[in-house]
Amino acid sequence: MTRRISIRCFTLRFQFPIFKPKFNTGIGIWKTPFDRFNLISSSISSHMEIDKAIRDCDDPRLKTRYKNAIYVIQRALALYSIEEVAFSFNGGKDSTVLLHLLRAGYYLHQVEHGRSNEGLRDGEFTFPIRTIYFETPSVFPEINSFTYETAASYGVQLDIIREDFKSGLEALLKAKSTKAIFLGVRIGDPTAVGQEQFSPSSPGWPPFMRVNPILDWSYRDVWAFLLTCTVQYCGLYDQGYTSIGSINDTVPNALLRTNDSSVGKQKFRPAYMLSDGRLERAGRARKLSPVAASNGVKCVEPHQGSIRTASIVAVGDAILFGIIEDQLGPSLCRKLHSIGWVISRIATVRSEVDSVAEEVERLKSISDLVFTYGGVGPLHSDVTVGGVAKAFGVRLAPDEEYEEYLSHLFGDKGTGDRNEMAQLPEGITELLEHEKLRVPLIKCHNVIALSATNVDELDRQWDALIDLRSTNLLASSGPFVSKHLTTSLSDLEVAQPLSKISIEFPDIYTGCYRKSRAGPLVITLEGKDQETVEAAMEALSKKLSSGVKQILV
Ligand SMILES: Cc1cc2nc3c(=O)[nH]c(=O)nc-3n(C[C@H](O)[C@H](O)[C@H](O)COP(=O)(O)O)c2cc1C
Ligand SMILES: Nc1ncnc2c1ncn2[C@@H]1O[C@H](COP(=O)(O)OP(=O)(O)OP(=O)(O)O)[C@@H](O)[C@H]1O
Numbered sequence: 001m002t003r004r005i006s007i008r009c010f011t012l013r014f015q016f017p018i019f020k021p022k023f024n025t026g027i028g029i030w031k032t033p034f035d036r037f038n039l040i041s042s043s044i045s046s047h048m049e050i051d052k053a054i055r056d057c058d059d060p061r062l063k064t065r066y067k068n069a070i071y072v073i074q075r076a077l078a079l080y081s082i083e084e085v086a087f088s089f090n091g092g093k094d095s096t097v098l099l100h101l102l103r104a105g106y107y108l109h110q111v112e113h114g115r116s117n118e119g120l121r122d123g124e125f126t127f128p129i130r131t132i133y134f135e136t137p138s139v140f141p142e143i144n145s146f147t148y149e150t151a152a153s154y155g156v157q158l159d160i161i162r163e164d165f166k167s168g169l170e171a172l173l174k175a176k177s178t179k180a181i182f183l184g185v186r187i188g189d190p191t192a193v194g195q196e197q198f199s200p201s202s203p204g205w206p207p208f209m210r211v212n213p214i215l216d217w218s219y220r221d222v223w224a225f226l227l228t229c230t231v232q233y234c235g236l237y238d239q240g241y242t243s244i245g246s247i248n249d250t251v252p253n254a255l256l257r258t259n260d261s262s263v264g265k266q267k268f269r270p271a272y273m274l275s276d277g278r279l280e281r282a283g284r285a286r287k288l289s290p291v292a293a294s295n296g297v298k299c300v301e302p303h304q305g306s307i308r309t310a311s312i313v314a315v316g317d318a319i320l321f322g323i324i325e326d327q328l329g330p331s332l333c334r335k336l337h338s339i340g341w342v343i344s345r346i347a348t349v350r351s352e353v354d355s356v357a358e359e360v361e362r363l364k365s366i367s368d369l370v371f372t373y374g375g376v377g378p379l380h381s382d383v384t385v386g387g388v389a390k391a392f393g394v395r396l397a398p399d400e401e402y403e404e405y406l407s408h409l410f411g412d413k414g415t416g417d418r419n420e421m422a423q424l425p426e427g428i429t430e431l432l433e434h435e436k437l438r439v440p441l442i443k444c445h446n447v448i449a450l451s452a453t454n455v456d457e458l459d460r461q462w463d464a465l466i467d468l469r470s471t472n473l474l475a476s477s478g479p480f481v482s483k484h485l486t487t488s489l490s491d492l493e494v495a496q497p498l499s500k501i502s503i504e505f506p507d508i509y510t511g512c513y514r515k516s517r518a519g520p521l522v523i524t525l526e527g528k529d530q531e532t533v534e535a536a537m538e539a540l541s542k543k544l545s546s547g548v549k550q551i552l553v
């Protein structure tokens with residue numbers, strides 16, 4: 001059964017190695033960022049040396065990524081003339097990688113066509129591809145100066161555009177015949193969803209081909225390349241920035257914060273120290289709460305006293321057929337309730353992609369967080385992740401970071417060449433890592449796919465989620481205060497006074513149950529504010545007068 005297999009999958013112990021870039025460049029071995037500064041002066045500047053640095057390095061994954069990216073660049077240069085292509089450069093790390101790939105790719109393309117001297121001016125290589133930079137008033141000054149300085153260093157002629165992307169591109173295409181634009185977009189970027197290495201611009205945009213040579217590169221590939229090639233990158237990345245937007249929406253990544261507060265100012269480790277590349281954009285949502293950010297909705301930070309809602313989707317035919325009794329749902333409800341969250345719905349669905357997708361799609365728009373459990377694993381009935389992808393309208397794509405976790409768990413006992421379990425919703429997946437978890441939890445916007453298959457595992461995953469303070473996912477919204485009352489009155493006698501209380505105290509939840517038909521009725525009043533709950537209880541006791549047996553706290 002799915003559930004058993006999943007238990008086995010996730011109970012082995014292993015430690016995912018923090019990304020330690022291999023700095024063996026053939027020039028020297030870097031150990032610390034400090035060493036890196038010493039090396040900058042001897043940094044590689046020639047386009048040929050980029051190619052050599054990669055060939056000489058001992059990182060097979062980087063070599064493969066490089067080879068594929070160069071292949072895409074060469075295909076583009078074969079399909080379009082040099083006048084018909086442009087490069088969209090903004091000084092960010094991804095576009096810096098692409099700049100150097102284009103330098104190497106163009107050189108290799110020329111060599112292939114027996115024209116290795118073209119593009120050389122006074123022994124210096126002039127970057128031959130028209131380069132566009134959309135400069136905005138809200139750009140980080142460090143990014144702006146890096147963009148200009150880099151352009152000057154590598155003979156790049158920058159076309160500065162001070163319009164929005166669409167209008168700027170329209171004007172560019174009118175002025176100069178541009179058929180293809182190179183971009184440093186990578187899978188995982190919100191804008192990458194649905195893109196291939198060659199993707200026509202979207203409907204409504206001016207017509208050109210978007211060429212994405214590093215689409216399949218991971219965060220660590222980017223850093224492995226920049227460090228291996230010893231090329232300069234914008235200094236903000238050494239100050240904890242991991243993905244850079246505008247000054248209004250970008251802060252250093254809290255996951256890189258150091259404990260050193262001696263100087264009274266927060267300090268951050270460099271970007272390449274971030275171990276989980278999926279959290280690269282964690283510094284890109286300063287003004288949004290995590291939940292709202294993932295919904296694309298603007299709202300204030302979560303605060304004590306506000307109501308936060310969760311929904312739960314249990315996936316499993318075995319629950320619906322009555323073969324197993326679901327214990328995780330009630331346990332999760334108790335946990336959420338204990339931190340003041342309101343559970344709006346708990347639904348159990350068949351182990352079918354469409355059933356999961358339908359429920360998740362509905363609940364994700366009415367809840368702050370949706371939890372799923374069941375249906376995670378290697379079996380054909382393990383459809384939850386596929387259902388979540390479908391709910392968000394994205395496809396499943398291989399996820400290297402996750403694959404690495406799984407290969408640590410399974411070794412060679414994977415499921416063949418393509419590990420289906422390592423296919424995650426493309427462009428929207430965040431891996432929630434924690435030392436208590438053998439495998440990180442999968443989070444897609446406001447949906448968390450729990451892999452727990454029993455209450456112990458659920459406890460562990462819950463503790464990890466609570467502990468992930470940097471994500472502030474499960475911030476307490478202020479605990480509920482409750483008071484109970486027992487009465488010997490009948491339901492009919494209680495009905496009217498209770499409905500009056502609901503009207504008088506709209507913020508109070510009321511609930512009634514009897515342990516047995518003949519036993520007393522237990523009424524619960526619950527709310528966030530102690531005084532209101534007490535006032536409601538007093539009002540109710542007065543209304544029931546002699547029928548009240550006991551008030552319990
Ligand atoms: C050269 C270029 C071409 C773009 N083409 C498209 C496009 O075809 N469709 C689209 O929706 N967005 C397009 N965009 C916009 C990007 O997808 C994205 O909105 C932009 O890079 C801002 O990303 P950010 O919000 O992460 O800063 C393009 C941007 C640039 C610079
Ligand atoms: N203002 C801009 N001018 C020119 N190109 C841009 C601009 N903004 C984005 N792009 C293009 O879109 C790509 C993706 O942008 P994105 O912000 O994801 O990456 P980046 O800026 O290179 O690196 P980072 O993720 O660290 O910010 C860039 O590599 C670049 O090709």
Ligand SMILES: [Mg+2]
Nearest residue numbers: 092243244245
């Ligand atoms: Mg950027």
